[in-house]
Amino acid sequence: MRVQVAIIGAGPAGLLLGERLGHAGIDAIILERQSPDYVLGRIRAGVLESGTIDQLRELGLGARVDAAGLRHGGIELCFDGGRHRIDLAGLTGGKHVTVYGQTEVTRDLMAARAAAGRTTVYNAEAVTPLDFDGEKPRVAYRLKGAEQTIRADFIVGADGHHGAARAALPGGAIAAFERVYPYSWLGLLADVPPVSDELIYVRHPRGFALCSMRSPTRSRYYLQAPADARADAWTPDSFFDELARRLDPEAAARLIRGPALEMSVAPLRCFVAEPLRFGRLFLAGDAGHIVPPTGAKGLNLAASDAFYLAEAIQDFYDEKSTAGIDAYSARALARVWGAVRFSAQMTALTHQTPGDGGFDDRLQMANLRALVRSETEARGLAENYVGLPY
Ligand code: RFL
Numbered sequence: 001m002r003v004q005v006a007i008i009g010a011g012p013a014g015l016l017l018g019e020r021l022g023h024a025g026i027d028a029i030i031l032e033r034q035s036p037d038y039v040l041g042r043i044r045a046g047v048l049e050s051g052t053i054d055q056l057r058e059l060g061l062g063a064r065v066d067a068a069g070l071r072h073g074g075i076e077l078c079f080d081g082g083r084h085r086i087d088l089a090g091l092t093g094g095k096h097v098t099v100y101g102q103t104e105v106t107r108d109l110m111a112a113r114a115a116a117g118r119t120t121v122y123n124a125e126a127v128t129p130l131d132f133d134g135e136k137p138r139v140a141y142r143l144k145g146a147e148q149t150i151r152a153d154f155i156v157g158a159d160g161h162h163g164a165a166r167a168a169l170p171g172g173a174i175a176a177f178e179r180v181y182p183y184s185w186l187g188l189l190a191d192v193p194p195v196s197d198e199l200i201y202v203r204h205p206r207g208f209a210l211c212s213m214r215s216p217t218r219s220r221y222y223l224q225a226p227a228d229a230r231a232d233a234w235t236p237d238s239f240f241d242e243l244a245r246r247l248d249p250e251a252a253a254r255l256i257r258g259p260a261l262e263m264s265v266a267p268l269r270c271f272v273a274e275p276l277r278f279g280r281l282f283l284a285g286d287a288g289h290i291v292p293p294t295g296a297k298g299l300n301l302a303a304s305d306a307f308y309l310a311e312a313i314q315d316f317y318d319e320k321s322t323a324g325i326d327a328y329s330a331r332a333l334a335r336v337w338g339a340v341r342f343s344a345q346m347t348a349l350t351h352q353t354p355g356d357g358g359f360d361d362r363l364q365m366a367n368l369r370a371l372v373r374s375e376t377e378a379r380g381l382a383e384n385y386v387g388l389p390y
Pocket residue numbers: 008009010011012013014031032033034039043044045046047048102124127158159160161162163164165185187266284285286287293295296297298299300301302
């Protein structure tokens with residue numbers, strides 16, 4: 001089989017890229033290790049920048065997000081027993097973010113792909129990119145026990161942090177820049193109304209907490225937990241007790257508890273691979289970089305990578321020019337490092353570091369007070385939170 005582009009991974013990066021290429025008349029196949037249900041069952045991101053939403057709209061997929069997505073023009077910072085609103089819209093000339101689950105984005109993209117008759121191979125095993133340092137790359141994989149090969153002009157690794165694409169690169173081909181945080185997030189999803197209309201980011205001596213949501217009847221909460229925390233050591237009750245301790249008294253009194261639809265632990269880390277290209281293999285989304293979730297940027301970066309890469313590949317076919325694909329890595333990485341900066345700052349602002357002697361603690365409080373006192377300080381946060389321009 002021969003295609004123009006072979007994409008590994010049917011997460012948001014791969015699906016969005018596939019859809020953009022399909023709309024440009026470029027033939028792309030997606031190879032995914034998991035089943036469609038497994039992909040849809042992963043509970044992850046919830047906050048989308050307007051650039052991400054605009055891409056869905058451009059692809060004719062705006063209807064569901066426009067109907068069900070929640071527009072948020074502010075967030076709250078909670079510390080020292082009180083809450084303080086950051087007016088995202090007021091500080092950015094009317095910009096906002098949209099709360100719409102990653103599972104819904106994935107569902108919309110999967111449905112569009114199926115409706116357009118574009119091929120996704122699910123349950124593909126041992127997916128291996130080959131010969132991407134030359135002009136004739138191939139991807140080998142196994143399906144139901146049979147070995148298969150696809151020839152392509154380009155291979156895109158959109159297969160997440162633990163994927164096969166980056167792992168296939170020769171040693172020394174890319175540099176990795178990494179920071180592993182000494183804590184994780186314990187997440188809980190429950191069908192209860194959110195504690196507040198807007199997201200609350202909590203800085204508390206017992207650890208960070210985040211009150212988010214998926215809809216007016218579905219809440220998504222997170223607690224900072226030790227790096228080696230296990231979800232099965234917690235119950236919904238112990239989770240809600242701990243969340244209430246970290247919230248201000250007024251919010252704690254309003255917290256509605258309920259059974260957990262999902263509880264899971266996610267380690268916090270930052271990782272950037274440079275460059276995001278080796279020969280005819282490109283990395284996009286989490287395969288190339290991950291950021292701590294505090295800034296809500298991972299999925300939005302997957303979307304901007306897909307945008308830049310689709311444009312570059314389209315230029316290659318339409319203009320017979322390699323300028324776009326040659327520039328992809330630098331263009332994407334500039335935006336990635338902006339998000340790394342913001343995500344690292346938001347994490348440092350709100351998380352407790354074990355063994356810290358009190359200096360960071362005081363610095364956090366000084367930074368938080370500056371944010372609520374000074375519009376200039378708050379504007380920087382707001383501009384980054386709603387999303388840097390493409
Ligand atoms: P994904 O979603 O990991 O998809 C990769 C796909 O590749 C498949 N795959 C393979 N397929 C074939 N062969 C292989 N060898 C393969 N290995 C893997 C996988 O099965 C999968 O289907 O990566 P992608 O597409 O780059 O998307 C990235 C986002 O998923 C991620 O950045 C976000 O979820 C991060 N994130 C958030 N981002 C935001 O923009 N806003 C948020 O509010 C937000 N909150 C979060 C988050 C991530 C979290 N966790 C769990 C890390 C909250 C949390 C708790």
